[in-house]
Amino acid sequence: MRFLQVFLKDNWMENFGPDTFGLLNAEDYDDLHNPGTTQATVDLIAQVASPSSKLLELAIGTGRIALPLVHKGFDLTGIEGSMDMVAKLRAKPGGADIPVVIGDIADVDIEGTFDHAFLVFNTLFNLTSQEAQIRCFANTAKRLKPGGTFLIETFVPTFDGFTDHQRVSTKRLDMNSVWIEAATHDPIEQLFAFQRIRITQEGTKLVPLPMRYAYPPEIDLMARLAGLRLRDRWGGWDKSAFTADSKFHISVYEKPLGE
Ligand SMILES: C[S@@+](CC[C@H](N)C(=O)[O-])C[C@H]1O[C@@H](n2cnc3c(N)ncnc32)[C@H](O)[C@@H]1O
Incomplete structure (x- = not known):
């Protein structure tokens, strides 16, 4: 039981590393983590990206979003902290062919540049400090081509x-x-x-x-620190308006052309 070693320590939150979620959840992730928005998420990301785009999914997990995008023809690379989650992805049809870099989305060193990056299902909040969230934006912005976008989905606290x-x-x-x-x-x-x-x-x-957690204005500020600017914000995957009653938001940040 590898995870017990982590949680027997007092400061368990600090010891919750990039692979801990997978240690605890990989086995039944696909059965228990279905937000009911998978198809809508895939469709909107496919709309934001042009067909020949190179996509980067931060925290690819078991491929819930990545696999349908690859089946649509997108060239996609993933980052993931947990080998256990990636093992589940690899076991699915087409899952063995997706390049995945194992590492922390806040710091991982990844080669190449991408047209569009995305981080969905509240996973920005899995980074448990503001510092780590800021680094995640900076690390992603560095890998975006000018004009490229970073789409995130989080709940509104x-x-x-x-x-x-x-x-x-x-x-x-x-x-x-x-x-x-x-x-x-x-x-x-x-x-x-x-x-x-x-x-x-x-x-x-x-x-x-x-x-x-962070509210949208703080997330916007993290994006600005990384040189990105807010291009779109919706309150649903159907592009419905973001309002004071929205339970979550989908925000698209853009790297300006010429940078
Ligand atoms: C809620 S799941 C989302 C997975 C997938 N994107 C989806 O939408 O189904 C969160 C994922 O983030 C990964 N993760 C958590 N913290 C991470 C970190 N610091 N670096 C890389 N991956 C991380 C977990 O292993 C898990 O696969």
């Missing part, structure tokens, strides 16, 4: 259901199992600490996840 900076909620429930999520909130560091507690007839599985 909300504290619904929190009392005294904590919340417990039921995610799934059936005759034989329950999935409960306990969460604490640190407003100083903008950190959520989640513990997903899955109880079945076979026993209990704990799946922790730290997330460092």
